[in-house]
Structures are given as C-alpha cells and as structure tokens.
Amino acid sequence: MRKGLILFALLAILASCTTQKPLYTWGNYEITSYNYLKNTDEKSIQELIENYQQVIENQKGTRGIVPPGVCADYGFILLQEGKKEEGKEMLMKEIALYPESKIFIERILKMIEE
Amino acid sequence: MKKLLFFTTIVLVVFSSCTTTSKIPKSTAYKGIYDEKPLSILLMPPINRSTNVEAKEYFHSTLNIPLANAGYYVIPPFLSMEILKRESAYDAELFLNSPLTKFREVFGADLAVFTIIHKWDKSGIAAKVYVKVEYVIKSTKTNEIVYTRTGDIKYDASVSTNAGGLAGLVADVALSAINTAATKYVDVARACNAYTFKDIPAGKYSSTYGTDGAEMSGKKEYEATLNKDYR
Numbered sequence: 001m002r003k004g005l006i007l008f009a010l011l012a013i014l015a016s017c018t019t020q021k022p023l024y025t026w027g028n029y030e031i032t033s034y035n036y037l038k039n040t041d042e043k044s045i046q047e048l049i050e051n052y053q054q055v056i057e058n059q060k061g062t063r064g065i066v067p068p069g070v071c072a073d074y075g076f077i078l079l080q081e082g083k084k085e086e087g088k089e090m091l092m093k094e095i096a097l098y099p100e101s102k103i104f105i106e107r108i109l110k111m112i113e114e
Numbered sequence: 115m116k117k118l119l120f121f122t123t124i125v126l127v128v129f130s131s132c133t134t135t136s137k138i139p140k141s142t143a144y145k146g147i148y149d150e151k152p153l154s155i156l157l158m159p160p161i162n163r164s165t166n167v168e169a170k171e172y173f174h175s176t177l178n179i180p181l182a183n184a185g186y187y188v189i190p191p192f193l194s195m196e197i198l199k200r201e202s203a204y205d206a207e208l209f210l211n212s213p214l215t216k217f218r219e220v221f222g223a224d225l226a227v228f229t230i231i232h233k234w235d236k237s238g239i240a241a242k243v244y245v246k247v248e249y250v251i252k253s254t255k256t257n258e259i260v261y262t263r264t265g266d267i268k269y270d271a272s273v274s275t276n277a278g279g280l281a282g283l284v285a286d287v288a289l290s291a292i293n294t295a296a297t298k299y300v301d302v303a304r305a306c307n308a309y310t311f312k313d314i315p316a317g318k319y320s321s322t323y324g325t326d327g328a329e330m331s332g333k334k335e336y337e338a339t340l341n342k343d344y345r
Contacts, residue, residue: 022183023319033175033191034300038168061183063319068182069190076193100154100187103222108193 024061027054049077068098072105079112088112136334140315141327143334146253146260147315148327152224154187155251156194156217158206164234172303173229173247179304180311181227185320189221197221210250218254225260227251236299241272243302249310263310266337269302298342305340 032051035044052074056066075090091109094101141148160173174191182188197220198204206228209217217223233246244267251261313332316322 023185024179024183026179029179030176030304031300033178034171036192037171037175062321068187069178069193072190073192076190076196094190098187100222101189104189104194104220107220108197 021062023063024065024067025055025059026067027051027058029055045077045081049074052077066093066097068101069094071097072101072108076108084112135313135330135332138331139327140313140329140331143331144261144315146256146258150224150253150255150260151318152186152253152260153318154189154221154223155181155225155227156189156221156223156254157181157191158209158226158228159195159198159204160229160231161206161210162231164231166234166236168299169231169234169245169303172299173231173307176300176304176307177227177229180307181314181317184311184314185317185323186225187317187319189223194221213257214252214254223254225251226254241270243269243271243299245269245302245306247306247310261314262334263313263332264335265306265310266335267306267309268337268339269305270339270341271298271302301342305342305344308344309338309340 028047028051032044032048036048038044052070055070056074059066061067071090072094075087075094077087078090079087088109091105095105136143157174157177160170160177162170174195178188178191195204201220203209209226210228210230214223214226217226228250230248230250231245232248233244235244236242237244246264246266248264249262250259252258253260310332313329316324316326
C-alpha cells in the first residue's frame with residue numbers, strides 16, 4: 001500500500017518534468033519561415049502560405065485561438081502576392097484577435113492606402 | 115528508516131534531473147518583467163558575430179514560437195522585419211545600447227529581444243554544432259535589461275542506426291552527414307531558444323501568468339548538450 005503511494009508520487013513528479021500541451025500549434029512554421037527568409041522564391045512562398053492556412057484552420061493548442069502574428073504575417077504575404085482585399089482582411093483579423101496589435105497594424109493599413 | 119532514506123534519495127535524483135536552475139526565484143531574477151507586466155515582444159534581427167553567415171536566419175525563424183507559447187504577444191516577425199528594413203533599422207547592433215522608445219511608438223512593443231550569436235561552429239564528421247548565443251531582453255519603457263542568458267551549447271545531430279560492427283559505424287557516419295544538411299541547422303537554433311526560454315516568466319496568455327514567480331530561474335550562463343528531441 002505504502003509502496004504504491006510512493007510509486008504514485010514518483011510518477012507524478014516525473015510527469016511534471018515532461019512538457020505540457022502548448023498554447024498553440026504551428027505546423028512546420030520554423031522550416032517554412034526559414035526557407036522563405038532564405039530564398040523568397042515561388043516554392044517557399046507557397047509552402048509558407050499553406051502552413052499559415054493550416055495553422056489558422058487546424059489549431060490544436062490549448063487556447064484554441066490562432067497564435068499571435070500569424071494572421072498579420074499571412075496578410076502581409078497575401079499583399080505582396082497582389083491580393084489586397086484578402087490581405088487587408090487578415091490584418092483586421094489580427095487586430096480583432098489581439099487588440100494590442102492595433103498601433104502597429106493600423107499603421108500598416110494606412111501605408112497600404114497611401 | 116533506511117527505506118525512507120532510499121526513497122528520498124530517489125526523489126531528489128529525479129528532481130535534480132529535471133532542470134539545472136540557479137537558486138534565485140524568477141520574481142527576483144526577472145523583477146522588471148514582474149513589475150512591468152509586458153505583453154508585446156518585438157523580435158530584433160539577430161546579431162551575428164559568428165563566422166557562419168547563415169546563423170542569423172536560423173535564429174530569426176525560430177524565436178517566435180517559444181515566446182508566443184510562453185504567453186506573450188509576439189509582433190508579427192515578417193511584417194516587423196519589413197518595416198525595420200524600410201526604416202533602415204535592420205541592424206540591431208545599433209539599438210543594443212540606445213533608447214528603445216521609438217519601438218514602443220511604432221510597434222507597440224513593451225519588450226525588445228536581442229539575440230547575439232557569438233559562435234556557430236560545426237564539425238562535419240561527428241555531426242556536432244557548437245553554439246554560443248546571448249539573449250538580451252530590454253524594456254522599451256525603462257531601457258533596462260529585464261532578462262539575459264548566455265548559453266554554451268553543444269548540439270548533437272548524429273543519428274544512431276543501432277546496427278553493430280563496422281558496417282554499422284559506416285552507416286552511422288553516412289546518416290549523420292545527411293542529417294547535417296542546411297535545413298537541419300534550423301533545429302539547432304530551435305533547441306537553443308527552447309532551452310533558454312524555458313524559464314521566462316509566463317506571459318498574459320499563459321495559464322500560469324502571475325503565479326510562477328516562486329519558481330527558480332535558470333542559470334544566467336549555462337552549458338547544455340541538446341539534440342533534435344529536446345522540446
């Protein structure tokens with residue numbers, strides 16, 4: 001009985017070492033970002049876009065919300081691809097999800113209209 | 115009695131295997147963060163003082179996730195990079211020791227993260243990468259350093275095939291060589307960032323926000339051996 005209790009305590013301690021479920025899931029964000037930074041060619045842009053879409057539509061983090069910056073950066077890529085309306089929509093979505101982004105994102109929206 | 119002592123020893127061993135922490139609680143080590151309660155973080159382009167020209171991009175693409183997952187609002191990295199470039203502010207070295215008020219006004223940033231890559235050496239045959247990287251987080255309000263850690267990291271990219279004998283050894287070397295292809299280095303930077311920011315105070319979106327001050331901070335200067343399995 002006592003042994004069982006001690007074993008349980010040990011397991012609980014061990015479990016506390018392992019990483020918990022993250023706030024957000026990111027798909028292949030790191031490698032697709034790197035390839036975009038490095039190459040900025042058609043293929044890397046396409047893969048980055050696909051990863052953003054996956055992160056937005058298939059979010060499995062504990063918050064269940066799109067991670068910070070993802071909508072805005074996705075919007076920025078769309079703008080660069082000439083998709084102005086879709087890009088703007090994504091920038092607005094960033095402000096809706098994260099009001100603290102307003103100062104910066106509104107500045108960008110203003111720049112687009114100039 | 116003996117039994118109790120034995121179990122206590124085991125418990126202590128298990129505990130110590132978890133982390134290598136200092137004896138300073140986070141609320142003391144990172145007092146500025148607990149006082150100011152920052153929310154938004156601006157990633158400054160990494161400063162590369164190593165001989166490897168590509169180290170900058172490896173770090174730039176991997177800083178976002180650990181900080182966002184710690185509960186902070188990370189200002190969109192590509193969008194902020196574009197603006198920094200347009201404003202001729204892409205060289206973070208220029209701002210390491212100067213006022214950051216402008217970044218507060220333009221980006222709404224509470225904190226700015228500087229990454230200084232001091233060393234990035236690879237040894238091809240053994241598939242090891244030696245990295246020395248310094249992280250400096252400054253408040254845009256006070257211009258004070260609120261968080262800093264420097265890691266001396268050995269990253270082991272070798273893969274074991276578990277096949278014995280000479281054939282196994284040859285296979286091991288070949289596999290490791292493939293494993294050190296350029297994109298794998300992204301994982302080196304990822305592991306460095308993940309290890310370092312393990313002790314950053316939880317941000318507003320974290321479930322432990324405001325309650326983790328009693329936890330121990332990590333060592334300011336540390337050595338670590340990491341691999342791709344480190345999360």
